[in-house]
Amino acid sequence: MRNALGSVDTVLLLGGRSEIGLAIVERLVRDGASRVMLAARGGAAPTEELRKLGAEVHVVDFDAARPETHAALIEHAAATLGDLDVVIPAFGVLGRQAVYDDDPVAAARDVAVNFGGHVSAGLAAARRLREQGHGTLVVLSSVAGVRVRKANFVYGSAKAGLDGFAQGLADSLHGTHSPRSSGARVVVVRPGFVIGRMTEGMTPAPMSVTVDAVADAVIDALRSGRQMVWVPGRLRFVFAVMRILPRALWRRLPR
Amino acid sequence: MTVLTGWGRTAPTPARLARPRSADEAAALIKEASRRGVVARGLGRSYGDAAQNAGGLVLDCTALTPSWAHDPNTGLVTASAGMSLHDLMAELVPRGWFVPVTPGTRYVTVGGAVAADVHGKNHHVDSSFGAHVRSLTLLTADGATRVLGPDDELFWATVGGMGLTGVIVEATFACVPIETSRMRVDVERTRDLDQTLDVMTATDDRYRYTVAWIDLLARGGRMGRSVLTRGDHARLDDLPSRMRRDPLRFAPRPRLSAPPWVPGGLLNRASIGAFNAVWYGKAPRARRGVVQGIAPFFHPLDGVGHWNRMYGSRGFVQYQFVVPFGAEDTLRRVVERLSGAGVVSFLTVLKRFGEGTPGMLSFPMPGWTLALDIPAVQSGLAGMLTELDGWVAAAGGRVYLAKDSRMSAAVMAATYPRLEEWRAIRRRIDPHGVFHSDLARRLCL
Ligand SMILES: Cc1cc2nc3c(=O)[nH]c(=O)nc-3n(C[C@H](O)[C@H](O)[C@H](O)COP(=O)(O)OP(=O)(O)OC[C@H]3O[C@@H](n4cnc5c(N)ncnc54)[C@H](O)[C@@H]3O)c2cc1C
Numbered sequence A: 001m002r003n004a005l006g007s008v009d010t011v012l013l014l015g016g017r018s019e020i021g022l023a024i025v026e027r028l029v030r031d032g033a034s035r036v037m038l039a040a041r042g043g044a045a046p047t048e049e050l051r052k053l054g055a056e057v058h059v060v061d062f063d064a065a066r067p068e069t070h071a072a073l074i075e076h077a078a079a080t081l082g083d084l085d086v087v088i089p090a091f092g093v094l095g096r097q098a099v100y101d102d103d104p105v106a107a108a109r110d111v112a113v114n115f116g117g118h119v120s121a122g123l124a125a126a127r128r129l130r131e132q133g134h135g136t137l138v139v140l141s142s143v144a145g146v147r148v149r150k151a152n153f154v155y156g157s158a159k160a161g162l163d164g165f166a167q168g169l170a171d172s173l174h175g176t177h178s179p180r181s182s183g184a185r186v187v188v189v190r191p192g193f194v195i196g197r198m199t200e201g202m203t204p205a206p207m208s209v210t211v212d213a214v215a216d217a218v219i220d221a222l223r224s225g226r227q228m229v230w231v232p233g234r235l236r237f238v239f240a241v242m243r244i245l246p247r248a249l250w251r252r253l254p255r
Numbered sequence B: 001m002t003v004l005t006g007w008g009r010t011a012p013t014p015a016r017l018a019r020p021r022s023a024d025e026a027a028a029l030i031k032e033a034s035r036r037g038v039v040a041r042g043l044g045r046s047y048g049d050a051a052q053n054a055g056g057l058v059l060d061c062t063a064l065t066p067s068w069a070h071d072p073n074t075g076l077v078t079a080s081a082g083m084s085l086h087d088l089m090a091e092l093v094p095r096g097w098f099v100p101v102t103p104g105t106r107y108v109t110v111g112g113a114v115a116a117d118v119h120g121k122n123h124h125v126d127s128s129f130g131a132h133v134r135s136l137t138l139l140t141a142d143g144a145t146r147v148l149g150p151d152d153e154l155f156w157a158t159v160g161g162m163g164l165t166g167v168i169v170e171a172t173f174a175c176v177p178i179e180t181s182r183m184r185v186d187v188e189r190t191r192d193l194d195q196t197l198d199v200m201t202a203t204d205d206r207y208r209y210t211v212a213w214i215d216l217l218a219r220g221g222r223m224g225r226s227v228l229t230r231g232d233h234a235r236l237d238d239l240p241s242r243m244r245r246d247p248l249r250f251a252p253r254p255r256l257s258a259p260p261w262v263p264g265g266l267l268n269r270a271s272i273g274a275f276n277a278v279w280y281g282k283a284p285r286a287r288r289g290v291v292q293g294i295a296p297f298f299h300p301l302d303g304v305g306h307w308n309r310m311y312g313s314r315g316f317v318q319y320q321f322v323v324p325f326g327a328e329d330t331l332r333r334v335v336e337r338l339s340g341a342g343v344v345s346f347l348t349v350l351k352r353f354g355e356g357t358p359g360m361l362s363f364p365m366p367g368w369t370l371a372l373d374i375p376a377v378q379s380g381l382a383g384m385l386t387e388l389d390g391w392v393a394a395a396g397g398r399v400y401l402a403k404d405s406r407m408s409a410a411v412m413a414a415t416y417p418r419l420e421e422w423r424a425i426r427r428r429i430d431p432h433g434v435f436h437s438d439l440a441r442r443l444c445l
């Protein structure tokens, strides 16, 4: 249960080796979370650090590309951890657009992870959160989906789909204080370029941030109840402009 | 679904709220409960999440067969669990009787008083509410209604059991005869914490009711300076003659209410600081034999309804702990830490506890208890209170469940030594865990 000062007891990380995901989990554990489940392909994830901080850590096998397993995984997590206070689907793949252009099947497969996997896992988690009457789903969207660019439009369009899905889900669960609220909520996170494993070898875009900055911003939002987080915050204003840029101009942007 | 919070207005969660009017209606509702379970709720005066059940059922017990009976020969009162101590006092006081224990507000139900085993200013001589209860009627998970007495284990799992053994339907408890509805009160100020503890240790036993209000803002040599208010029920000849005509009159002034739109954060650092300075400043150095009504003596905060709204939408946290006698050093460290951190608390209250009850999760034990309110927005609060929990636990003390909204399950398990015994009884009486609450989930009860 989330306590009066915003600390939680349990965390479920889907994509249990995600750098951003683990950075968020570590902060939640430092803040008092005592039971964690890391769900990752092949059932292997780094547990040592979290255990050292005093958490009870469970690791299970999870494949985002197999939606038929997602509901059972959520039930298993709730049976193991108790009520799910924070659920973080942090899986994702960032393929190169050039590769996708030549391999449409690979593109569709990644979209199935980046979008489809979030739909099945997100809906299964939401069902549980709604039943338990509390809990937060942290959705890692991206500015890549706010306005899709030609340089990575397969990844970007999947993120656009995910972003729309997350907002729709948030509205269907409704804010905490309304009398008809389900008590559950969704935080949508829109990072820009994050310097880390996923973007290794790429030249950082302007206003890039670190994994830690993203994790800090998420923790902030969990405390304050904010539902939309841009990292860094000023991307919100940048994209207010980007969104209305004439198409002809947008098309010509270098990246 | 209705979104519920405790008095501190933190951590809201939705639940289905039902209002049974009889034990049968309550039993029918319990039978239909989902796997999220059910918990009873009284007047919601516990500060945290004890009377909340996210996604489940909450039984508002305030309409449970309103009835009460009093036997003037034995002094025993039988009251339905939903009755408030306010309503009970309005009946009893004019007849020359008083409840055995009253918390700092009259707006609690009999059920809530038993479930939290509440204490009052008379704890050092009279112990807590449960010590005065002769029998309880408890509706359990199987739908049965059991009448329990102090010889039953389940009785002591229920007293202080925070609603997790079942729904209390009715209680019979011993009341106290009074000659008048007034209190005869001595007020004095102390210089610092040492003097506060010394005076209370030396002379508390001369009074039935005692409490110290501590000025947490005072630092250095004046740290822990306090105003002691101690008194007894006034005898008829304590009253000035004009009051003797109607010595048992009980008519607390109608309440003002803080409107729902009260600006958030009205109670902030500056206003609370000013209040504290004035309070200490206006207290007489020493005044004896002041005649006061029951309401201003026991329930000063009840004068303003919904005063909890004044802390703003983020709400506030109440921290109350007890440390055993002999752990005065811990108490001193805590007071130092709080005043050093610039914690502003509207009312910080220190009290000496006497013997506890056999309630397995009851809070009181012989020692010192300190209670304070802190706005939830105070920065660094979570970490500081966790640190204090550690000191309290190390000293053999504990934190009060009816006030708690943020303790960890580990601290709970380390500080309530009879938790396992209580769990075993709960498993037996409620094997499927029908009775459940946010507090129970948070503390892994
Ligand atoms: C201003 C103020 C001052 C206070 N001062 C004191 C004090 O001096 N000493 C002290 O001990 N406490 C004090 N309290 C706390 C208060 O006395 C307790 O929290 C009490 O339990 C509240 O009763 P309630 O009827 O509002 O119960 P709620 O807050 O609604 O519920 C409290 C607990 O009792 C259970 N419960 C309620 N009714 C039933 C029932 N019929 N059957 C089974 N379980 C039930 C609930 O499940 C919950 O666990 C104070 C509170 C306030 C707001």
Ligand SMILES: NC(=O)c1ccc[n+]([C@@H]2O[C@H](COP(=O)([O-])OP(=O)(O)OC[C@H]3O[C@@H](n4cnc5c(N)ncnc54)[C@H](OP(=O)(O)O)[C@@H]3O)[C@@H](O)[C@H]2O)c1
Binding pocket: A014, A015, A016, A017, A018, A019, A020, A021, A040, A041, A062, A063, A064, A065, A089, A090, A091, A092, A093, A113, A140, A141, A142, A143, A190, A191, A192, A193, A194, A195, A196, A197, A198, A199
């Ligand atoms: N990094 C950025 O610049 C950036 C920017 C905006 C948004 N995001 C989003 O933030 C989230 C987390 O990213 P990150 O930076 O933490 O990257 P990361 O460290 O690469 O984490 C992504 C994780 O997803 C896992 N994964 C991929 N496919 C999976 C599948 N089919 N089933 C289960 N797990 C799968 C990966 O597993 P393996 O360990 O097996 O590879 C990896 O652990 C992603 O959704 C990402 O799109 C990242």
